Amino acid sequence: MLKHNFRQLRIWTDSVDLSRKVYLLTQKFSTEHRFGISSQLYRAAVSIPSNIAEGSARKSEKDFAHFLSISLGSAFELETQLIIAKQCNLATDADYDNLLNKVEVLQKQIKSFLYTISQ
Numbered sequence: 001m002l003k004h005n006f007r008q009l010r011i012w013t014d015s016v017d018l019s020r021k022v023y024l025l026t027q028k029f030s031t032e033h034r035f036g037i038s039s040q041l042y043r044a045a046v047s048i049p050s051n052i053a054e055g056s057a058r059k060s061e062k063d064f065a066h067f068l069s070i071s072l073g074s075a076f077e078l079e080t081q082l083i084i085a086k087q088c089n090l091a092t093d094a095d096y097d098n099l100l101n102k103v104e105v106l107q108k109q110i111k112s113f114l115y116t117i118s119q
Contacts, residue, residue: 003056003064004056004064005056006049006052006056009052009056009113010109011052011071011106011109011110011113012049012052012053012056014102014105014106015045015048015052015071015075015106018045018048018103018106019042019045019048019049021098021102022041022099023042023045025041025095025099026038026041026042028090028095029090029091030090033090037081037084037085037090041085044074044075044077044078044081045074045078047071047074047077048071048074048075048078048106048110049071051067051068051070051071051074052067052068052110054067055067055068055070055071061117061118064117065114065117065118068110068113068114068117069114071110072107072110072114075106075110076107078103079100079103079104079107082096082099082100082103086100
């Protein structure tokens with residue numbers, strides 16, 4: 001039996017929602033950017049909930065913490081890619097500001113959960 005059901009974790013549900021929103025943003029990009037930065041954005045976004053889910057299946061909290069750390073790294077990667085895309089004017093400032101805020105909140109949530117299970 002799993003100690004953590006990833007589907008019930010707020011960090012997982014929030015990161016799945018964030019992935020969906022990143023996907024919708026990248027659909028607004030012109031075709032020339034769809035296979036470059038948009039692919040990177042989406043892969044980083046999807047990596048966040050994927051690592052949370054994979055880590056939840058591990059037998060120890062230490063192993064789970066390792067996957068949460070990877071997930072947190074992906075969140076910072078996503079933040080960086082959003083900043084770059086914003087600076088390249090690939091979509092509206094409002095779209096990016098909304099997503100950047102959600103990423104920052106998720107980073108704090110993951111850090112907090114990581115701290116809790118590491119105690």
